[in-house]
Amino acid sequence: MNLQTRKFEITVLASIAAALVTGCGGSDSPSSATAKPAAAPYAAAVGCDSLKSLKLTGATIVSADTIPAGSFTPPGSTTAFDNLPEFCRVVATATPATGSSIGIELWLPSKSWNGRYQQVGTHGTGGVLYWSEMAPQLRRGFATGATDTGHTLPAPVSGQPLLANRGSVWAIGFPERVKDYGYRAVHELVDKAKQTILAYYGRKQDYAYFNGCSKGGQDGVKNAQVYPADFNGIIAGGAAAQATRAATAQLVQDIRLRDAGIQGAAGTAILQLAQKSAIEACDALDGVKDGYIANPSRCKWDPATLVCKPGQDPSTCITAPQAAALAANYAPIVDPVTGQQVFHGLSRGGEHDQIRFGHQNNLSSYSLSLYQIALEDPNWDGSTFDLHRDFAVLQAKLADSIDAVDPNLSPFKTAGGKLLQLQTWDDSAFMPLWAPEYYDQVTARLGGAEATGEFYRLFMMPAQGHCAGNGVGPSNVGQENFLAVSSDADHDVVTAMQDWVEKGIAPRRLVATRFKGADISSGIDLQRPLCPYPLEAVYKGSGDTTQAENFTCSAALGTGN
């Protein structure tokens, strides 16, 4: 993701955006009369200091301090978060089981609370409080909270890949910590947040929301499956819902790259060549020649077309084994003994995301961490990896805790919950086809598309890597700590979720924005609707292809694979 786009308030270009999208409504009519009176801003009923003596069920308060309006650098952080309102910062520790110690942090606006709680998620193997995701929610007026998922780790090392190996020793021999990381910390946090909110404001929150990506997406999906009454609305992006399977796929793919010599700078060049060739072959399949592939599941480009011909400059082509490795990585990963599919393959044209995570340099550190935990060996480096044997161990040891695969969302629906899922098409961490597959499973379980669409909608985001970022497509819809170009429900997924939960207005599209130079202050470069699966954004056939109004959400292009 581009950090520049995160530095500015979401309302900077609101007037420009409004002018561009006049007449483009983005929501269905209200389908149910669940609206409550609009919540006025609330002030705290007691002093922040008084929370130091608050008795929580199953947790203890560590500190409670008033943080003045302006800039705040959390203890242990080197990042200053600006433009914050005055808030009460509460640190607590939850202990739901012997051997469990879950770090919790709450930021509660002291003077202008919007009456709502918005919890944020985590990433990778957890162990870190993501203040960077709390800050945008606090600025919006939410009470917000984060958890370290039950263990603490050093912050990511500067210059290391995003999923840098943050180790496995925290989990080996500590089964309760694995449960906390997998699902329990999210529940503990929201439970303690609700207790603290009641004490601080003298009233319950009107609504509770969740907003996360990656492990944070898994946090949301798993919570809907296991604790269906915790949240009114969950925004889940790039979810690590199939963590054991995706980690295995990454490992298999990385070993193929290594064995074919797709490594280092030369490997990066090969992946870039593959991406360029795939996009050239498949760009127009979506009806618009715009440099990106809207749905790569329809792209069948064959890397064999890049194999060097006699006399060809080797810097412009690849070897036959390299082509075979690339082709294998686009295909599903299959257990060589049982023949069963382990996970989906990578998207053609999405190689930028593999490069971003350094798959051409090292075996996935995320994959190694999970296998180290399952095999109880903190030094396991993949050299003895046997797909059939070791994947079975990984599944047996970790799937129940860290995978979020149960398609029975009936209890969540019955509790009134709404789930809005975002999944990027170029995700190299959690290969995207799992998301429509899961959606179809839920749809089959819950009695069809209409019954599912009432409470669960999946929006696929083209030409963006894991959790959005580093792709050529539009990425900003106000998710996680990405900016929205304006705060209306058409452009801001947080507002869209509020309208769905609080007014019964389901989102029928989200307009994603790409900024010029990836900088919101430079203006809008391109806008394109994201559509609820199985619909896709289809060009009307005339008009500027950089403007969302010239696309409709339609099933006209078919479903690919």
Ligand SMILES: [Ca+2]
């Ligand atoms: Ca295209």
